[in-house]
Amino acid sequence: MNTTELGLIARVAHVSKRYGEGSGAVAALDDVSIGIRRGEFTAIMGPSGSGKSTLMHVMAGLDNATGGQVWLGDTEITELGDSALTVLRRRRVGFVFQSFNLVPTLDVRGNIMLPFELDGRRPSAKEQEWVDHLIASLGLLNRLTHRPHELSGGQQQRVAIARALGTRPDLVFADEPTGALDSRTGREVLALLATASREYAQSIAMVTHDPIAASHADRILFLADGRVVDDRPRSSAEEISRIMLSMESAL
Amino acid sequence: MAGPLSAHNFSAQARDHASTLTVAALSSAFGVVLLQATGIIATSVESDVVGESDSVRLALSIVTTVFTVIAFYVGAIVTANTFSTIIAGRVRQIALLRLIGAQARTVRRAVATEGLLVGALGAVLGLAVGMGITVATVALGIRSGWLPALEYTLLDPIVAVPVVVVALVTWAAAWVGSRRVVTVSPMEAVGAAAETRNVGGRRTARTVFSLLLVLGGLALLALGVIVGLSFVGGLLIAFCGGLASFTGIILGAHLVMPPVLRLVGRLFGSAPTARLAAENAVRFPERSSRATIGLVIGVTLVVMFAVTMESYRAMVLESFADRPELAAAIDQSVTLTTSIFLGLVGFSAVIAAVGMVNNLSLSVLQRTRELGLLRALGFTGRQVRGMILAESAQMSIAAVGLGLVLGVFYGWAGAQSLLGSINHELMAPALPWPLIAATLAGGAVLALVASIAPARRATTVSPVLALSVD
Ligand SMILES: Nc1ncnc2c1ncn2[C@@H]1O[C@H](COP(=O)(O)OP(=O)(O)O)[C@@H](O)[C@H]1O
Ligand SMILES: [Mg+2]
Secondary structure (H helix, E strand, C coil), X not given: CXXXXXXXXXXXXXXXXXXXXXXXXEEEEEEEEEEEXXXXXXXXXXXXXXXXXXXXXXXXXXXXXCEEEEEECCEECCCCCHHHHHHHHHHHEEEECCCCCCCCCCCHHHHHHHHHHHCCCCCCHHHHHHHHHXXXXXXXXXXXXXXXXXXCHXXXXXXXXXXXXXXXXXXXXXXCCCCCCCHHHHHHHHHHHHHHHHHHCCEEEEECCCHHHHCCCCEEEEEECCEEEEEEECCCHHHHHHHHHHHHXXX | CCCHHHCCXXXXXXXXXXHHHHHHHHHHHHHHHHHHHXXXXXXXXXXXXXXXXXXXXXXXXXXXHHHHHHHHHHHHHHHHHHHHHHHHXXXXXXXXXXXXXXXXXXHHHHHHHHHHHHHHHHHHHHHHHHHHHHHHHHHHHHHHCCCCCCCCCCCCHHHHHHHHHHHHHHHHHHHHHCHHXXXXXCHHHHCCXXXXXXXXXXXXXXXXXXXXXXXXXXXXXXXXXXXXXXXXXXXXXXXXXXXXXXXXXXXXXXHHHHHHXXXXXXXXXXXXXXXXXXXXXXXXXXXXXXXXXXXHHHHHHHHHHHHHHHHHHHHHHHHCCCCHHHHHHHHHHHHHHHHHHHHHHHHHHHHHHHHHHHHHXXXXXXXXXXXXXXXXXXXXXXXXXXXXXXXXXXXXXXXXXHHHHHHHHHHHHHHHHHHHHHHCCCCCCCCCHHHHXXXXXXXXXXXXXXXXXXXXXXHCCCCHHHHCCC
């Protein structure tokens, strides 16, 4: 069965990632096999250093796994070369990082339209309508000509979300998207991601170590020491905290 | 400086200061060679024509001093700019030092001391190179017979002068270039603000002053040209006007260069690589102005000189059209003088080019994260390379283009005010096409060369870097 028939948008099988050689080697990922379900908001949780970011990099084609296979949709990306991966990221993946998401020399509109421009094309009328809708619903209408340094952290994340959703990618990856924000602004950004997933059936994989952030997700994967140790449906922040604490004490 | 104020590792330090070291070494070698050459030529003339040595020595000294000062000045601009680029890359580190209680002045002084040390090292290196060149040239000259076999004083203590001056100038330039240290807020160490912009205070006084210099200088230049139609003395007036207006342009580089860079940037079209490159080139207007103004100065001087000499040559050849042997002899000597002077002025352009190459390298190094972000978002390696080449080309074209225009203008004004009284009419500038072609080719080569190292580095940036938080 391929990824799509499984109802998945991305999948890794027996993926491992090792840094360094010999006795100093670190296994950031150790035989991980998971699937990200289409249209769902998935949180990837785990203590610091558990391999969350590494997993995301490997799934997004930003980094090569040491072993195992990776699919985005039905495309196996494990064997793709750099330029094929680049084009794949441009067209089928969206990113929201913790900070430094935006190109400082471009204004808000330029940043949002960048994925289209990189592709050397103008958005179709329908795509433009979608982008305009995103801009309006993310409250960026009167910020379009501002540069990133003129925006607050929360506004910068909104621009990053608009850019990530603009091309309607198969999957949006968010790595600690609220990590650099105060808690109120963080809540707002999480609500926006959850809404995007629910209303537009956008598949989102979000890396976080914040139980409250994870409680917005439809599903929560727990990582520890480079392995998947738990896989839960939507849970409350309290339950997630409890699981995290039990993981910490098990160490 | 291995103190806590430069918690930098050694290779980063070496990279930061490669440009300053090179510029100091080139400047000092140039000064040493010119001084030695003055002494050698004066000594050899002395043996030829007794009694004329002193005036030859004086004339030569004036000429070499002028060229040395120009080279040092361009070097100082380059170094000041290098230091402001270095500071931009150390903002977080400086902010951290400020946070834990370091005085801004202390930090700045430490940075300037780095400049002094690197400048001194470079100057001594330059002394060694300069001495090597003169000793080898004298030996070669005596052996092949074009230099009389005399005792030349090659160890004249006066060669210490350019060495000391270069070290001090580098120190001063490092101090000027590290102005930004004072404005670094300790908050920049804690804030998540990845990019803060240094807008800089308004330099109203400087702007007004440079504007006055340009306008006043142009008025004098026009007067010189008009007076020159009737009297030879017009050249003196025009010279003062040219000096004033050009100084005004250099002082007002922050007003002149950004629009020129923007204009050139527009030539590159609207593809995202070109647009980003265009924006990058004017991202820190102050920095890109200083990165390019050195080259503008060099190219202007070279072209101006060549245009004036070409006009002079054309006029002489015309006057002696009926005496071909005499015309040929004069032509030869004019061409020789022109080439020597062009070589001397051209050296400043070389120093400026070194500065531009290093500036681009450093600024690309400092953009590692941004380049990683672009790669993550789907910039291919080729697009990144294209962007950096476009940036480099934009700077070269802007500097060489403006230098050509200014050089032709000043060269024409010089020739007109010098020679206008002969025919009492305005003449078109005589254009030295081979030199113009060579300048353009040099600009193209510079654009390419400047982009090689940074482009290679930029394409090896892993997109993962953009995601990892320090
Ligand atoms: N470039 C790297 N070189 C060496 N080790 C790394 C590198 N990146 C990550 N690691 C190691 O891999 C492990 C997982 O890191 P990461 O995926 O960043 O964890 P998380 O995002 O969960 O905090 C950690 O032990 C980390 O030290
Ligand atoms: Mg992480």
